[in-house]
Amino acid sequence: MNATLKLILRKDFKRKDGSNSIFLRLTINRKSRYYPIGISAQEGDLLKDKFQFKTSIKDSAINNMKLNQTMVKAQQILNDFIRFEKTPTFTEFSLKFKSNYNSKDFYDFALNYINTNKNLSKEAVRTYKSQITKLKKYHIGKISLSEINNLDFIRDYENYMIDELKNKTNTIYKSLAFIRTILNEAIKHSIVQDSVFAKIKLKKVSGNREFLSFTEINSLEKLLHSKKLSPARKEVLKYFLFSCYTGLRYTDIKNLTHGDIFEYPFYNIETKKSINRKMITLEMHKTKRLVNIPLIPQAQALIKNKDKYPYCKVFKVLSNQKTNQNLKEIMKLAEIRKKGGISFHCARHSFATNAIAANMSLPYVSQLLGHSETKTTGIYVKILKDVLFDETDKLANM
Template sequence: MGYDYIHEADFAGFIFSYLKEHKADLRRETWYSYKSQLSKIQRFKNPLLFSDINEKFITDYHSYMLNVLKNNENTASKSLRVLRTFVNIAMRFGYIKTNPFQYVNIKKVDGKRDFLSLEELNRLNKYYQECRYANIKMEVLQYFLFACHTGLRYSDIKALSLNNLQGDYLVIKMHKTNYTVSIPLTQKSKSFLPKNSKGDRIFKIYCNKVTNRVLKQIAKEVGITKNITFHVARHTFATTSISLGIPMEVVSKLLGHTNIRTTQVYAKIVDNVKLREMQKWDCLVI
């Protein structure tokens, strides 16, 4: 391993060197995520030595993320899991002898999953149909609505090519999981496919930041007050599919989940919505 130039006590330097050497082995998004997480750790403590990594450091870092950076619990937990990955690498090479995470419980809470109701989805459909000219709003809304009807993530939409269209099916290896999914295309989902694609890519995709900014503008124009990001499309597909009575096992396969328990989170969301709506009966004056 090419780590000779690193100070023997330098945890951050060792991890950075390791990531640099193994860049080709990691997905692009994973590599940049790890690099970003390492920078985040260094903002908390720099220099960072192997001897600094103990249970107290982990607890203090967790507190720093929650109270100073104002991260939510899931964001902080994700950062701790990455730190644990870094620690495991250091342990593998003998730089850390005792596992500091041995008695640390990393929490995982169900985050808020915003999704569109059928009425809100229809508002966006109408907005799209009334677009008379090709512009950035129409282009972003086009691939967002396609994702609402197929459950694809942003990374999958971005990589979508004409080769993925096989008759009435969309066959794609999902970027996040490498899981191959075959999604039947409905007439509605087909209506969002561009008539003429330029090159091999189906959609003209803007970066995530621009996409989300445009979606928020559109949501405001049509009176949707929810915090709309591109991932809302995936949540919308899942909750709508379950509400329509599509079996959980089928929804799980369409989403590319490797564990049906991941899909069951959406069933809980749908049940909560049903409960909230049914409680309106209590407002009747008899």
């Protein structure tokens, strides 16, 4: 490896006050790149024998400390290339130098990854930060990436979640998967060489995805038009049912505006006539995938769009917690009981399961849900109890 570092005063970068910008110069195989460090100086401000500010210059102590920190950080990055026997590149050096990716503390590194990764959704950011909080309760104080990248540490943390927190398998999976994500990111930036998770297979079990049958959804429709619900609970039931008919997630329902609903000219093959049908076209909050969802009459009946501006929200959506609290009471009134309880996400499950039960093609259901692969949609393939009765009745008629 032929890579060198040097601080230089670039005289071709003159500022308005007459000073010149200080840059870090990285040279790899006789090619150089320059990195600004946010400090400027006039030539007479610096000592002749070493690249430091004279003590008589204002803020010299602070600026000298910054210069030292810059060189230490840059040298650590080059040392990591040597340690992992990797050839240094300008691209990888730039990524590390411009961020805090050379931090060896797990918490610092993880927070930097969370705060600088623009591809993470707000939900993912919130989840990852909660995982850091959880881990800090187990291990108070700083912990290095190498300490956490250890089989004994992972097993001890797993036992803590089982014995002390009474976490279930999938909850433990999420916590360990978060650590795995951070370690994989550290590998990408040559901070650790490999991951302990190459030796560990994380366990995950299929959850009991509760859903509502056609009959149960019809009973909720009847409840909606009865006098048993307060106006607030009627609104909650409206957007819950709308999700049952469209498969939209809570956040997408919350953000849905009248501008997301379009008139689409639909050609009916049987009547040979073109009629306008309504369709939702939006980018899903979680996956950023564009979906087109035709609105069936039941869904359209839940929307009031008279004199509404495009930017107006379709529903007045409560917080997720309050929505689920109201749904609990609504299900009691509808006499719908589920072993795992009913949350708002049950509506999406209901849409998927009922669409498949109605013989809708799996690729089409997958497209409506915004899944990238049909195998993801396959988790909703379930046999409805009504169908089981119909099938077993055949035995009685033999």
